Amino acid sequence: MSMQTVLAVARFLRDVPVARNPLSVVWHAGEPLTAPISFYEGAFERMLEASTPLQHNFQTNATLITDAWCGLIRKWSVQVGVSIDGPKFIHDAHRVDRAGSGTFDRVMRGINKLREHGIPFSVLAVVTAASVNAPDEIWHFFKSLGTSRIALNIEESEGAHKSSSLGGTQTEAFKRFLSRLAELQFADPSMSVRELDNMRRHLSCRVGAQVHRSDNRPGAIINIDINGNITTFSPELLGVEHARYGKFVWGNVHQNCWTDLLANPGFRAAHEDIARGVEQCRQTCPYFLLCGGGSPSNKLFEHESFSVADTQYCRFQIQSVADVVMEKMEAELELKGTGSYLPDQAI
Ligand code: SF4
Numbered sequence: 001m002s003m004q005t006v007l008a009v010a011r012f013l014r015d016v017p018v019a020r021n022p023l024s025v026v027w028h029a030g031e032p033l034t035a036p037i038s039f040y041e042g043a044f045e046r047m048l049e050a051s052t053p054l055q056h057n058f059q060t061n062a063t064l065i066t067d068a069w070c071g072l073i074r075k076w077s078v079q080v081g082v083s084i085d086g087p088k089f090i091h092d093a094h095r096v097d098r099a100g101s102g103t104f105d106r107v108m109r110g111i112n113k114l115r116e117h118g119i120p121f122s123v124l125a126v127v128t129a130a131s132v133n134a135p136d137e138i139w140h141f142f143k144s145l146g147t148s149r150i151a152l153n154i155e156e157s158e159g160a161h162k163s164s165s166l167g168g169t170q171t172e173a174f175k176r177f178l179s180r181l182a183e184l185q186f187a188d189p190s191m192s193v194r195e196l197d198n199m200r201r202h203l204s205c206r207v208g209a210q211v212h213r214s215d216n217r218p219g220a221i222i223n224i225d226i227n228g229n230i231t232t233f234s235p236e237l238l239g240v241e242h243a244r245y246g247k248f249v250w251g252n253v254h255q256n257c258w259t260d261l262l263a264n265p266g267f268r269a270a271h272e273d274i275a276r277g278v279e280q281c282r283q284t285c286p287y288f289l290l291c292g293g294g295s296p297s298n299k300l301f302e303h304e305s306f307s308v309a310d311t312q313y314c315r316f317q318i319q320s321v322a323d324v325v326m327e328k329m330e331a332e333l334e335l336k337g338t339g340s341y342l343p344d345q346a347i
Pocket residue numbers: 281282285286287288291292293294295309310311314315318319
């Protein structure tokens with residue numbers, strides 16, 4: 001991304017009506033640390049022009065982290081998420097370089113640099129067929145890294161990645177995996193598991209409260225590519241071309257403001273279809289209040305349409321998580337011998 005585009009992004013963000021306290025900027029998609037440190041020094045300086053508080057985040061595979069990167073991260077208080085799937089035998093089963101070699105040792109070198117510099121990091125792990133039967137190994141490995149927060153993404157059929165090693169039939173195995181993680185977390189609550197903790201929060205809300213997803217609401221996530229092209233909804237849509245929708249590019253930071261994007265016919269067509277899909281979810285799915293109507297990119301990649309409800313992704317990432325967490329909460333209530341759930345006693 002050129003510095004002119006960075007400046008244009010800053011100006012675009014200044015005028016866009018999104019939540020800011022602070023506004024979270026995630027350098028993601030591909031490996032962000034392949035750009036030089038000097039790029040980020042320049043970009044962060046220029047983005048101060050956005051005159052809105054910004055929180056920068058790197059989602060990185062950590063293989064390129066050095067002392068100099070740690071200096072930048074500390075200087076700008078960048079939040080770091082590391083993509084690592086578990087111990088070596090799990091991580092290297094899927095995360096390989098272009099020569100086909102596992103990247104685990106290089107990831108660990110980067111993580112050790114972060115630890116040397118006292119930089120906290122969260123972990124983003126993809127759950128694959130290699131990990132679904134190894135919850136204990138995964139839990140203890142992440143505990144040993146010293147991270148306090150892990151997030152689990154199931155391996156998805158998405159974009160160029162046409163099939164998942166989990167297939168569509170391993171939801172029971174995934175539930176057993178989650179259930180064991182919940183037991184381990186109950187015994188040692190010092191590490192947050194995003195999926196379990198978010199679902200507990202959702203289930204502890206007042207009756208009738210509804211979860212809203214950021215990826216099916218316009219403007220909740222704004223995605224900008226290196227040329228300044230803009231889209232919204234699921235980040236995975238940026239860079240994809242579809243027979244019905246064309247490219248999911250509805251503006252450019254050099255020429256357009258947010259209201260131009262809202263008037264773009266491509267955006268309006270996608271928005272209408274996404275809203276139809278959410279409505280189908282509302283009408284048909286008992287998990288709707290806990291989900292908010294699903295991820296548009298998964299609907300499109302799995303069904304070639306936004307106007308659908310159920311996906312393989314949501315059966316794992318929403319329905320299975322909800323089943324496991326509800327079962328655990330009900331078991332807790334039985335233990336306590338009470339008929340009502342008290343959120344402040346959540347595990
Ligand atoms: S769980 Fe699936 S079907 Fe149910 S509301 Fe969510 S996306 Fe729609």
